[in-house]
Amino acid sequence: MVTGSSSMMTTGLGMFSSSDHTSVIVSLNLFVALLCMCIVAGHYLEKNRWMNESITALAIGLCTGVIILLTTEGRSSRLLVFSEDLFFIYLLPPIIFNAGFQVKKKQFFRNFMTIVLFGAVGTLISFAIISFGAIHIFKKMRIGSLEIGDYLAIGAIFSATDSVCTLQVLNQDETPLLYSLVFGEGVVNDATSVVLFNAIQSFDLSHINSSIAFQFTGNFFYLFISSTMLGVLAGLLSAYIIKKLYFGRHSTDREVALMILMAYLSYMLAELFYLSAILTVFFCGIVMSHYTWHNVTESSRVTTKHAFATLSFVAEIFIFLYVGMDALDIEKWQIVKNSPGKSIGVSSILLGLVLTGRAAFVFPLSVLSNLTKKSKNQQITFNQQVTIWWAGLMRGAVSMALAYNQVQGKGSLFSRSEAKLRGNAFMITSTITVVLFSTVVFGLLTKPLMRLLLPSQKHLAGTTPSEPSTPKSLTWPLLEGGRDPETDQIDGKPNVPRRTSFGMLLSTPSYTVHSYWRKFDDAFMRPVFGGRGFMPYIPISPSDQNDDQWSLTRQ
């Protein structure tokens, strides 16, 4: 992911830079206990209309920070020092993989072009506006010595939508269209921010010309396509291995272990080749839920579904807990404490730029996207546009990690130059402020806002026309639980006669692409890689005889 400089990596994979064994044990104990607290608190606040799990974790993190600050007499608010590696190597992969594994695939691919438009062009627009605004306003404010690269980095940092936050705020079952748009945008957004960050740190920024812009575009397409391909290949390989060896005959544990390891391998390979690991692992998750998941035993299916969700859930809470605790780190605030007004000003300006930058691409691009859709039902209404704009405003752990990367890449907070030091401190503190403010305030307001703007969410979701298929498909959605990774595959059984009249072909072109894909899938892909209804039926244990019951019991 972020591979700008290597000097920041001096701690290697050292997750925590505490040097004392006992203090590490103490920290881990407190962290695990806090995670348990967050889970229990989250359970009680579930029905609350304002709160969500992220805000609870942030609040608990902040409180713990205050307590530690008081007990250590102001020396430190942190138990563990934030390491980018901890975030990018251990916490992010399960979150994004699980998102791909559980995403409603049909909804996602139907809006694929819109998602890429938002994620690529939109992020560039947002980046340009925030960078341009920062250059013009901050130069007048004199907040320390920042170079052109720093301003562009600010643009990249604050145009990185936090997909983790989005997952918490939007509900896939209630608002499938919005979820797939905002979350999909967040995933593509990552590829864009990798290109932006690499570009800022490697290109000669004093000579921006058309050849660099061309190189930049080529780089983006290369990254996007190769990352996706790697993820798809890893997923298909796992499906093929499990289908050929038929592990289930021997061991559920082997199947589960292989799925987890292959997914993680795809992420790490992408990191190795400087691709967008987030895109890779996301597509690996999609392919695994389409093929691999159907090749394993029933107990492996239940286990993977819940184990991946649990891993992702714990990683998310961990991140928010950490951001909450990290926010109170005293060192950074001491540098900027002499100019509190300026600090608040910088943060407010950045928040304003984030709001403007997002508005500047959501509304025009939505209109553009609507032009290509003939059916009224598929268009994005104005209220939905406002929700998309709002739901993508949150900035989270990704922004924090990028900010630390930019500062550390240039000689850390303890830079020799006083002006440099002040500039860096402002960058960190304002990032923390924006992250906290956007997560807490925007996050708190999202649920009420959505209730206001989209009062009939369930109804809206229901209006997406059902796929042309046999009447049998009408009974399937009732049999399938809402959280089944495969609800999209309504008529997944092979050899079911399919009505594809020519009139329907013309009126709904996007369905045609889908139905061609389905034909290709049934004819070539599934026989090789397995998938629903394509595994040989070998009764091994009594559990297999209950296969049909499973569709009922799976929740």
Place this chain on the structure above:
Amino acid sequence: MVTGSSSMMTTGLGMFSSSDHTSVIVSLNLFVALLCMCIVAGHYLEKNRWMNESITALAIGLCTGVIILLTTEGRSSRLLVFSEDLFFIYLLPPIIFNAGFQVKKKQFFRNFMTIVLFGAVGTLISFAIISFGAIHIFKKMRIGSLEIGDYLAIGAIFSATDSVCTLQVLNQDETPLLYSLVFGEGVVNDATSVVLFNAIQSFDLSHINSSIAFQFTGNFFYLFISSTMLGVLAGLLSAYIIKKLYFGRHSTDREVALMILMAYLSYMLAELFYLSAILTVFFCGIVMSHYTWHNVTESSRVTTKHAFATLSFVAEIFIFLYVGMDALDIEKWQIVKNSPGKSIGVSSILLGLVLTGRAAFVFPLSVLSNLTKKSKNQQITFNQQVTIWWAGLMRGAVSMALAYNQVQGKGSLFSRSEAKLRGNAFMITSTITVVLFSTVVFGLLTKPLMRLLLPSQKHLAGTTPSEPSTPKSLTWPLLEGGRDPETDQIDGKPNVPRRTSFGMLLSTPSYTVHSYWRKFDDAFMRPVFGGRGFMPYIPISPSDQNDDQWSLTRQ
């Protein structure tokens, strides 16, 4: 666990001491790919009568070590540097917790006294013999300057049975008695080795007298009881929280996350209080499988059972893979390469001492244990004694970690004194040799040996008398799958009339203790902490209506 010195902990929780980001990524990629290879290879070798998963992983690790050694032109055979913390903080907890979670509880508690006898007294006997032998033989060989503390440390290192290996070699379903004896011994063994290690590093060894022996015994009982209590408390707390809050109504993920986190918390708390974390997490696993597991939803039950097993499985392979790669570390071998004969001699002597030390306690203590059992069926036959002796001979990752701890605690391999350096190098290389030899040779021979000594294993296992209970219990074992953590609880349904005639009370006293416990459990524990049949029946989803079917489908 091992808390002797803090100077060795300078890397903190830094799992790998590689300093370059890219090399970390490369290492992780290779490691994950190798893990996948081990799983696939293990699948193919399942039916093989010699191999097991540990030996496969060791072999793959050794081959990789050779390849790396050749490609780096002899500079390094290792991708990642072994850190004790990686082992004790991340890899060991899931293995031991899963062992407790899946252990057949009735078998374990029936042999509880024998297990403690083997684990505590047996380890002390073994320790004394190995230390005494090492002092007398090595002093004559002049293999470098070793102090009395080093010889005692050698005794502690080589009397640590590797419970991970045991899990791989013995099968719980085929030989339940042997499994519970050898594995249980391994768990208690750990508590003993912690006391031994702490004693060696903290007591003044030049003045061994009766007060130290008394202190030592007191320390052991304190450790044993407090570690067990902590594990039981953590397990009960998790059962209580999940029962009271009834998380399942909302989220399977929360339940699974809470179980994992509470188990890990118990391990880390034991580490914090210098207790035996292995004992704690083992008992936490037992309590969780008895209470907590029955309070969660069906999908959580399937998920936890397989997720814990998978975690443990991957951690085990990881350890053996690493030990295989680490064995070829060139630095250590270069120091001892001038005296290959001496090196082989030291290793052979140590292997001989391990064999003698184990024989010296297994046979006498088995006879002692047989004296207390009146029923012929419950006694340990001579062939079984030989198997117990043989199956506990393997030394693994625990011995490696202890050896590194002893060496690093005294100023690392790069000690200033040449004699010291040689002594340390001999200690490490001979540990590696013993670990490799015992795992590969003893491990390979275990399966054939058991087939030879115990030809009618299944028959033997069947002779353990079934619990006095209603005829209903006869149908239960058929309904229950072999891997259900609760097979022991044959008549778990409350309010079932139980035949407890006075005659039976006298003839089988150990069952009486068990039946008193059952009464207490049903009257006081289960109403508070839940357990089989003690959760309120609230139909939430269709899955609950299939509860009885589940006993059938669970495999």
